[in-house]
Every structure is written in C-alpha cells, then in structure tokens.
Amino acid sequence: MKENVCAPEAANAAGVQEDLFDAAIAEGQEGLLGPQAEGVPEELIALAAEGEGSVELPPSKLLRKKRWTGQSILALFLALLPMIGFLLFSTAPLVISLIALFCDVTIDWRGISFEWNNFDGFRMIFVQDFGAGTQFAQDFSSIFWKSLGITFWLGSTQIITLLIALGLSVLIATKCRGSKVFQVLFFIPHICSSVSVAFMWSWMFYGQPEGILNTLFGTSIRWLNDPDTIPWTIIIAIIWQAPAYGTVMFKAALANVDEAQYEAAGLDGANSWQKFWYVTIPGIMPTIFYLLIAGIGAGLLLYDMAALIVTDPWGSTIGGQDHMALTLMRLVFYFNDHRGTDPVAMSAASAVSWILFLLVAPVSVWLYARREKRTED
Amino acid sequence: MENMVKVLREDAVQAESGEALQAAAAEKTAEKPPRSTVHRKRKFKPSRIAVYAFLIFWTLFLFLPVYALLVSSITPAEEASASSFTWFPKHPTLQPYADIFIHDPNLSKIGMPTLVYGFLNTMWITLVPVVVGLIVSGLSAYAYSKLDFPGRKIIFKIAFAVSMVPLGAFSVISYLFYDLLGWTNSALPLVIPGLFGSMNTVFFLKMYYETVPNEILEAARIDGKGTFGVFFSMLLPLAVPAFIAQFIFGFVGGYNSYMGPLLYLPQDDASTWTLQLALSKIVEIFPNDVNVRCASMLLGMVPLVVLYCFCQKLFIEGISVGGVKG
Numbered sequence: 001m002k003e004n005v006c007a008p009e010a011a012n013a014a015g016v017q018e019d020l021f022d023a024a025i026a027e028g029q030e031g032l033l034g035p036q037a038e039g040v041p042e043e044l045i046a047l048a049a050e051g052e053g054s055v056e057l058p059p060s061k062l063l064r065k066k067r068w069t070g071q072s073i074l075a076l077f078l079a080l081l082p083m084i085g086f087l088l089f090s091t092a093p094l095v096i097s098l099i100a101l102f103c104d105v106t107i108d109w110r111g112i113s114f115e116w117n118n119f120d121g122f123r124m125i126f127v128q129d130f131g132a133g134t135q136f137a138q139d140f141s142s143i144f145w146k147s148l149g150i151t152f153w154l155g156s157t158q159i160i161t162l163l164i165a166l167g168l169s170v171l172i173a174t175k176c177r178g179s180k181v182f183q184v185l186f187f188i189p190h191i192c193s194s195v196s197v198a199f200m201w202s203w204m205f206y207g208q209p210e211g212i213l214n215t216l217f218g219t220s221i222r223w224l225n226d227p228d229t230i231p232w233t234i235i236i237a238i239i240w241q242a243p244a245y246g247t248v249m250f251k252a253a254l255a256n257v258d259e260a261q262y263e264a265a266g267l268d269g270a271n272s273w274q275k276f277w278y279v280t281i282p283g284i285m286p287t288i289f290y291l292l293i294a295g296i297g298a299g300l301l302l303y304d305m306a307a308l309i310v311t312d313p314w315g316s317t318i319g320g321q322d323h324m325a326l327t328l329m330r331l332v333f334y335f336n337d338h339r340g341t342d343p344v345a346m347s348a349a350s351a352v353s354w355i356l357f358l359l360v361a362p363v364s365v366w367l368y369a370r371r372e373k374r375t376e377d
Numbered sequence: 378m379e380n381m382v383k384v385l386r387e388d389a390v391q392a393e394s395g396e397a398l399q400a401a402a403a404e405k406t407a408e409k410p411p412r413s414t415v416h417r418k419r420k421f422k423p424s425r426i427a428v429y430a431f432l433i434f435w436t437l438f439l440f441l442p443v444y445a446l447l448v449s450s451i452t453p454a455e456e457a458s459a460s461s462f463t464w465f466p467k468h469p470t471l472q473p474y475a476d477i478f479i480h481d482p483n484l485s486k487i488g489m490p491t492l493v494y495g496f497l498n499t500m501w502i503t504l505v506p507v508v509v510g511l512i513v514s515g516l517s518a519y520a521y522s523k524l525d526f527p528g529r530k531i532i533f534k535i536a537f538a539v540s541m542v543p544l545g546a547f548s549v550i551s552y553l554f555y556d557l558l559g560w561t562n563s564a565l566p567l568v569i570p571g572l573f574g575s576m577n578t579v580f581f582l583k584m585y586y587e588t589v590p591n592e593i594l595e596a597a598r599i600d601g602k603g604t605f606g607v608f609f610s611m612l613l614p615l616a617v618p619a620f621i622a623q624f625i626f627g628f629v630g631g632y633n634s635y636m637g638p639l640l641y642l643p644q645d646d647a648s649t650w651t652l653q654l655a656l657s658k659i660v661e662i663f664p665n666d667v668n669v670r671c672a673s674m675l676l677g678m679v680p681l682v683v684l685y686c687f688c689q690k691l692f693i694e695g696i697s698v699g700g701v702k703g
Contacts (some may be wrong), residue, residue, distance in 0.1 A: 075524035191682065191696075202444045210459055
C-alpha cells in the first residue's frame with residue numbers, strides 16, 4: 001500500500017538527482033523519503049542483485065546505478081571494515097577455542113598443532129578425580145561447581161545495584177535543591193578504574209586492627225582471608241561502583257515518562273507511592289529490563305574486581321581462601337596462565353569459556369530481539 | 378593550625394563549587410516552565426528530609442573510602458599506628474606524592490617513573506585504536522547510511538546480528554590465537570583489533586547521520602568533493618557531538634582496562650605496562666610504603682576525574698549513550 005503511494009515519488013526524486021549528481025549520492029535521497037519509501041529500493045536491490053552479471057537487464061536508469069561501480073565497491077569496502085576486523089580478531093579465536101575444546105593445542109616455532117585428547121578438557125571440570133591424575137594434581141570438578149555458584153552469587157549483585165540505582169535516580173528526580181550536585185557526584189565511581197576501586201576497598205577491608213573497617217567496628221576480622229567475608233568484600237565494592245551507570249540511565253528514562261500521566265493519576269486521587277508504582281515503573285520498564293539483563297550478562301563475566309580484591313597467590317587456593325572469590329572467568333584465567341603445566345589446561349579453559357558463553361548468550365539474544373523490534377518501530 | 382586552615386579552605390572551595398552548580402541548576406529550572414502543580418506542592422513536606430537523608434547517606438558511602446585513601450596518602454609512615462586507623466594525621470605530608478616520581482625503584486631501569494611510563498603507554502595504546510577505530514566506524518556508518526552499494530540493507534542486518542554475539546566469554550581464550558600470531562608479550566593484541574572500529578559504534582553513528590539532511594551532502598558534492606571529501610568536510614563536522622560521545626566512551630574504557638594488558642603485556646618488563654597494570658602491581662613497586670601506594674591510586678584517578686569535572690555533560694552522555702546496546 002505504502003509502496004504504491006511512494007513509488008512514483010521515489011522514482012521521480014531519484015530520476016531528477018540522476019541528472020545532477022552521480023549515482024552514489026543520488027541514492028542518499030532514498031533516506032530522505034522516510035521509511036515508507038524503503039520498500040521500493042529494496043526490491044530494486046534484490047532485482048539488481050539477481051540480474052548482476054547478466055546482460056539482459058532492462059536499461060532503466062534506476063537499476064543501472066545499483067550495479068557495481070567504483071563508488072559502490074568503495075562504499076562496500078568501507079562498510080565492511082568493522083566486519084573484517086570482527087572476523088579476523090573475534091571469529092578466529094572462537095574457531096581455535098572450538099578446536100581446543102577437543103584437542104591438545106601446541107603452539108611453538110613450527111606453528112600450531114592439534115592432537116585429539118578424548119574430551120580431557122570436559123573431564124577435567126566434570127569428572128571427579130580426573131584432575132588429580134593431571135600435572136595439576138587437583139580435583140577441578142568440585143572447584144568448577146563451586147565457581148559456578150560463586151559466579152551466580154556475585155553476578156546477582158546486579159539486582160541490588162539496580163534497585164539502588166533506581167532509588168537514587170528517583171530521589172534525584174525530585175529536583176530538590178542540590179540534586180544536580182548529587183547527580184554529578186554519584187556518577188564519579190563509573191569513571192574510576194576497577195584497579196583503583198579494588199585497591200580502595202581492599203584498603204578499607206585491610207585485615208589488621210588498623211584497617212579502616214576494623215577501626216570503625218572495633219573488630220580485627222581478616223576480611224580478605226575469611227571465606228565467610230570474602231564474597232561480601234567483592235559485593236560491596238561492586239555496590240560502590242556499579243549503581244553509577246544505572247543512576248544515569250534511570251534518570252534519562254524517568255525524564256521520558258509522560259508528565260500528563262502523573263497529572264491524570266493525580267486527578268484520580270493517586271498518592272505519590274501509587275503514582276510511582278502505576279505510572280513510573282511501567283514507564284521505565286524497558287530500561288529496567290535492559291539494565292538487568294545487560295548487568296547480569298556483565299556480572300557473569302566478572303573478573304577484575306574479584307581478582308584484584310581477593311588476590312590469588314596461585315597456590316593451592318585458587319581464587320582466595322576456600323575458592324570463595326573464584327568466578328568462572330578467573331578459572332579460565334588460571335588455566336590460561338598454567339597452559340605450560342599440562343596441555344589439558346587449554347582444553348579445560350575452552351570448556352569453561354564455552355559454558356560461560358552459553359550462559360551469557362540467551363541474554364544477548366534477548367537484547368538483539370529487543371533492538372530489532374525497536375529498529376522496526 | 379595550618380592544617381585546620383587548609384581543611385577550612387578546602388571546604389570553602391567545595392562549598393563554592395557546590396553553590397555554583399546549584400546556581401546553574403536553579404537557572405536551568407528557572408528557564409523551564411514549572412514541571413507541574415503536583416511537583417510544586419511537594420516542596421516543603423517532611424519527606425524532603427528523608428530524601429536528603431538518603432542522598433547524603435549515599436554520598437558519605439561513596440566518599441568514605443576515597444577519604445580513607447586520601448588520608449592514608451598524606452599520613453607520614455611514622456604516624457601510622459598499628460592499633461587503629463589514623464583518621465586525622467597530625468603532620469600531613471605531600472612527600473608520598475613526590476616519592477612516586479623520585480623514589481621509584483624502576484627509575485634507573487626504564488628511565489622514567491613506572492607510573493609516568495605507564496601513563497604514556499596507556500595514552501598511545503588507548504588513543505591509537507580509539508581514534509583510528511572511530512574514523513573507520515564513521516566511514517562505515519557513512520557507507521551504510523549515505524552511500525549505496527548492492528545489498529546494503531541485508532549486509533547491515535547481518536553485520537548487526539553478528540556483532541550482538543557476546544564474545545566476552547572468549548576474551549581470555551583468545552590468547553591462543555594471538556599466541557599463534559606471535560603477538561603475545563606485546564601491545565599488538567590491545568591495539569590492532571580496535572583499528573577496525575566496532576559495529577556498535579557504527580550503529581550509533583548511523584542513527585546520528587540519519588538526522589543529517591542529504592541536501593547538505595549533495596551541496597558539498599556539487600562543490601566538487603569526492604566520497605571522502607564529503608565525509609571529512611561535511612558529515613564529520615556535523616556529527617562531532619556523536620563522535621565525542623563515542624570517543625569518551627572508548628577512551629574511558631581503554632584508560633581503565635585491566636584484563637587485556639594483564640594478559641598480553643610482558644609481566645616482567647615495566648616499560649611496557651599501562652597505567653592500570655602498573656597500579657595493579659603497586660605493591661611490588663612500593664612494597665614498604667602504604668602512603669605512596671595510596672597516593673599512586675589517587676593520582677591514577679586524577680586525569681579522568683579532572684576531565685569529568687570539566688565536561689560532565691559530555692561524559693555522562695558519552696558513557697550512557699555509548700554503552701547502550703539497545
């Protein structure tokens with residue numbers, strides 16, 4: 001329907017342009033006509049693509065400029081550059097890690113060689129006692145399950161983070177005196193590096209009596225060495241840093257909630273709490289979902305904060321006392337660091353990487369579907 | 378006494394800047410029509426006190442660790458007690474800040490204090506891929522939105538879908554690939570992939586370009602500009618805000634990145650470390666001086682925080698906009 005209305009217009013515009021400018025720029029006109037006109041050129045593209053190389057194309061001006069010219073090849077090249085980088089530096093490692101799942105990989109001056117290893121990588125992390133027989137002489141199956149649990153535990157901090165961010169942005173949105181100052185201050189943690197935030201909090205949690213928290217509470221808890229307190233040190237550091245981003249995002253979302261809805265609710269006699277619950281929350285639901293899903297995706301890949309606060313002497317206690325700060329990403333890092341110890345290390349690292357990928361992928365599928373939908377709107 | 382004066386002066390400075398910001402905020406609200414009657418009525422309710430209580434509580438939570446770091450960095454070693462934290466040092470000193478530069482054990486080995494070398498390394502390792510990648514992404518977005526080639530839309534869709542695959546889980550295992558290329562123990566894996574730009578940036582810039590009317594570009598074309606001429610003389614200047622937002626996003630990410638440098642830079646050669654990597658090894662560099670370590674951390678934060686103070690709006694925009702994948 002829309003196509004019919006716009007087709008002559010599009011052809012017209014393109015025809016006029018044709019006389020004035022060369023082919024490539026005339027195509028820019030297509031965007032000007034808005035989304036309705038897009039149906040037509042797409043068909044033409046398809047037509048041109050089909051007819052590419054054949055001499056029996058109708059000699060229409062519109063179609064002619066869809067063919068390969070110096071301009072369009074240059075445009076295609078420019079357009080594809082990021083994809084080329086992606087294929088080179090993201091897909092190739094992916095393929096190698098896929099091979100490393102099932103093979104012992106050896107890289108030396110002769111190049112790369114693969115040797116089938118009978119699922120040793122999977123056995124390393126799933127079969128009890130398998131790890132004991134390797135050079136590591138450790139049971140990695142129990143470590144893996146523990147690590148999975150800790151990854152989810154630390155990853156779920158994102159939910160608390162989100163609630164804090166929502167609360168703070170609502171408070172800022174009350175536009176009280178100085179709210180602007182608070183907004184500026186609350187964003188600062190986001191630009192601090194994880195190295196400095198981790199250092200700051202490990203200093204706060206310093207396990208001697210002169211440690212700051214120990215002084216405040218009058219205790220002498222060794223926060224960073226006690227398995228009971230280790231996860232909380234990381235969680236608190238995340239809570240210090242992570243809400244900064246959410247606060248900014250929520251603030252933008254809150255500003256977009258339709259003011260008229262509040263007034264309508266007010267006329268209906270709704271109190272502030274009801275307004276928040278029935279107007280604000282539905283209004284910012286997309287942002288809540290986005291931040292939650294993106295946050296959990298990032299949370300599952302946690303490495304920096306855990307590795308920097310609860311440092312790892314790479315001894316028998318990988319990831320701090322009792323493995324209590326061992327996220328899956330740290331486990332991968334451990335295997336990667338010890339690839340020289342036993343060839344199975346890289347297979348195990350690949351296996352854990354792929355498991356992490358399968359945990360995070362659904363999140364991205366959801367994000368993708370959401371963005372697709374938004375693009376169509 | 379001197380310290381008291383100093384503290385007071387700092388307070389005054391803070392109050393001043395705070396007032397300035399408040400004044401700016403007040404001006405802004407004054408320009409706008411009142412949001413609504415509902416909002417105005419709430420002004421003097423006791424709930425206001427609760428709002429402030431929460432906001433101030435969070436501010437204290439945010440600044441307690443920063444204050445602790447600051448105090449530790451100016452406490453002379455002999456004043457640090459072993460039984461409790463020294464909240465207010467009697468004789469604060471700036472010597473630890475000087476020690477970063479003059480008592481660095483690597484000074485003789487690499488010719489510069491580790492942190493200064495690290496800062497310079499960070500600059501080139503971050504700026505080269507961010508700037509080149511931004512221009513490449515900009516050109517790519519230009520091709521997708523303003524140029525034409527067969528299959529433009531379908532290629533964009535595929536590129537977009539592919540770029541959504543979350544490959545963060547493979548960031549460590551990529552080591553195998555760079556090992557194969559022989560790039561490990563160098564900055565190449567940190568720099569080269571960024572030179573190709575990213576689809577997320579392309580997506581964002583493309584949306585921005587679509588607000589630029591085509592007539593302007595055609596006018597440039599009539600003036601005899603070629604494909605690149607149109608981009609660099611017209612589109613790029615028009616899209617400067619979008620580029621700055623993306624630049625800040627990339628720069629902050631690069632400046633703060635830790636895992637990449639940890640994976641690929643040689644751990645035994647301090648002259649290759651980035652600032653964050655050097656900071657993460659601060660205990661090795663200054664094993665005996667707690668105050669110097671704290672000073673180093675604060676100094677490492679200064680560049681971004683100062684930049685942020687000068688252009689808060691750009692920062693907030695850049696980071697919130699650049700980070701959105703939806």
